[in-house]
Amino acid sequence: MSGWTEKEMNEGFVxxxxxxxxxxxxDMGRRQDLAGKTxxxxxxxxxYDELGYCKSKVKIQQEEA
Structure with a gap:
């Protein structure tokens, strides 16, 4: 279903x-400044591994307050 009225369609709105x-x-690129860190x-x-390559990305579960 479109958001146009029949009148608009007849007037040429497409x-x-x-x-x-x-x-x-x-960005999962190399980050030497983060080598060996989480x-x-x-x-x-x-x-990140010891060379600064990102080895894993994990979504953190949000705790409800």
Whole structure:
């Protein structure tokens, strides 16, 4: 079902397909400053190896207050 009225359609309004929004992606690139560490950021926990490559990303469960 479109958001246009029949009158608008007859006047030449044509509904165009809308692009789908892409899901945001996380930068999983090398971070030498985080080598050997586990950090929390934006609801996720990232673990980096000794060379600074991200080896895991885990969503942190939010506790209800």
């Amino acid at each position: 509904e165009q397909p809308q692009p789908e929004k892409a899901a945001p992606t996380t 950090v929390r950021h934006n609801g996720y926990e990232y673990t």
